[in-house]
Amino acid sequence: MRASQYLIPTLKETPSDAEVISHQLMLRAGMIRKLASGLYSWLPAGLRVLQKVEAIVREEMNRSGAMEVLMPVVQPADLWEESGRWAEYGPELLRIKDRHGREFCLGPTHEEVITDLVRDSINSYKQLPMNFYQIQTKFRDEVRPRFGLMRGREFTMKDAYSFHASQDCLQETYDKMYDTYSRIFTRLGLEFRAVDADTGSIGGNASHEFHVLADSGEDAIAFSTESDFAANIEKAEALADKEQADAPSQELEKVATPATHSIDDVSAFFKVAAAQTLKTLIVLAETNEEGKQELIALVLRGDHELNDIKVDKIPGVAVPMAMASDEEIKAVTGCGVGSLGPNLKIKTYVDRSAAVCSDVVVGANEDGFHLTGFNWGRDGELPEVVDIRNVVEGDKSPDGKGTIVIKRGIEVGHIFQLGTKYSSAMKATILNENGKAQVMEMGCYGIGVSRIVASAIEQNYDDKGIIWPESIAPFQIAIVPLNMQKSEMVKEAAEELYAKLQAKGLDVYFDDRNERPGVKFADIELVGIPHRIVIGERSLKEGNIEYKHRKGGDAQDIAVTEIDGFIDDLFA
C-alpha cells in the first residue's frame, strides 16, 4: 500500500478522554475514531488488524470442525420470552420496536437464535454433535463503557454454540474448544492463561476463561509458579500454610486497648504482624421461619481479605452476602465492631488459615479490650473450618505444586458448558437411540475479537507506540525511501523493492509521501509495523539498504544484491 494513497491519520497529541494505553495508541495511530460513548469506527489500518484476528479465529474454528453461520443482530422479543431472558436481562439489553410496534432487541449474544435454528433443523441424535459459530457484531448497553475497545457497547465477537446428545459428548467438544482457543491465542502471539472460572448463576459443569496477561487487566488471576494451575481470584481455593496450629507458648491475657479498632490499630498497639491477629466479621444469615435474620460470625486472619463469592456458598448465609450493621452487631454481641473476637454466642465459621494460628491477638468481645496469647482449643472451641478468603501471593497452590502468584488479566475468551438451560426452555429436542424425545446438551464458546486487538496493545507497546505481534500487524513490513522526490536513484530502488515484496505476497507499507524522515519513522513506530527497510542515497551508494526490527536492536546494512534471500529468511 502506498502511504500517499492511504489514510492513517496519526496524532501527535493524546486525546484527553483516552485513559488506557491501547485506547490512546489506537487513536494516535489512526486506527479507530469514536462516534459516541462506547461506539467506534474502524479506520483502514485498524480494520486490517481486526480482520487478521478474525482470519486466525476463523481458520482455527474451521479446523476444529465447527461450521460458520451468520445470524441477525436484531432479534425478536418472542424468542427471549421463551428462554425467560426478556425479563431476566436488565437494561444492558437494548430493546427496540419496529414500525408495527413489535418488540425486538439488539443481540448481546445468540443462544436463543441458534437454539431456535437448531430445534427446527436437527431431529436425530445421529446428526450430533454439531458446532456452529459466527463472527459478528454484538451490542450490550454497558452501564459504563470505558477503556476504548476494551469495554465498548458495540463490539465484534466470535461466538460458537455446540449441541450434543450426551454430557460426555459435550465434554469432548468442550475439550476440543479448549485446545482450539489455546491454539488461537498462541497464533495471535499473545501471552495468555486459561483459568478456571466461576460458573455463576447459569450453573453448568465447567467454565474456563482465557486471559491475556497485562498490568491493566480488570481481573486478578492466581496461578502456580510450578504447575498449570490457574484460577480467577474469586474462585481460587485458599489453603492454610500448615496442617495444624503450633502448641501454645503464651498465656491468655486480657489487655485494655482504648481506641484500638482496626487490624492496623491492633497490630501497631501490640507491635505484632497483622498475620498474628484474628478479625471477626459479622454477616447476615438467611431469613428463618419466623422471618428474622440472625447473624453469623466469620473469623479470618488479620492480614486476609474476605471473598464474598465463597461466603455465598456457606449454608445459612444470606445470598448475596451482606455485612451486618453496627447496630445489629451491638444488639446481638453487646460490643462494637472493633472489639469482636471468637467465642461469640452465634453461629461461627473460621477460615482455614485462621484455624491454624497460635498465640494470636483477638478481640475480647468487650469494648476496649483485646486478648493476647489466644489459642484455639485451650481458649475457645474451634468452630467449623471453611475457605472464605481471597488467595494471596505466596499461598500454597491448591494442587500442591508451587506457590501462588497473582497477575492481572484481560478476559478475551470464555468457554462454557451450558447444559440444557436454553434447550429445555425452548424445547430443543431430538429423538435418541430409544426413539424418545430428549433435550440437547449445549456448550457455548466466545472470543472478544475487537477486545483482542486492544489487549494485544496492552501487552505490546513502548514509548514510541504499538509493537504488533507479527501475525496481526496491519502491515508486515514498511519501506521508507529517503528524499525520494529528489533522488531518482532512491526512487528507483524503492519502487523496485516495493514491487518485489508485493510479489512475495507480503503486506507492504510503502511510505512514498514527501515527508521528512523523522515523520515517517515516527509514524511507522507509532503504528507498530514489525519490519522496516530504509532506502537512502548514502547507503545505496555503497550498495546497501538498511533493515531494522520494531522491537529494537541496531539497524543492519543489507547488500541490495542479497535482499531477496534476506526477506525470504525473515518471513520463512
Added chain:
RNA sequence: CGGGGUAUAGCGCAGUCUGGUAGCGCACUACACUGGGGGUGUAGUGGUCGCAGGUUCAAAUCCUGCUACUCCGACCA
C-alpha cells in the same frame, strides 16, 4: 444509579472569576529553504464558544433549564 469534572478550530489548551472586535501550539493550504529522527521562514484557511431560554446597550464570560462526554464507585462479564 450515586458522587466529581469537562464542553471554545481536526487534536491539545488559554480566555469565563472582573461582560466590551475569539486567541495560542500542533495539524491543514501556498511558496521558498531544508532533506537519515516529528526542521525553518513568509503568507493563509478554518470556530453559531455543546443546545435552548433569560439578564444587559453589549454575553464564550452572568442566571435558568437541558444535552453530551468523561473519571471514581456500584453493576456486568
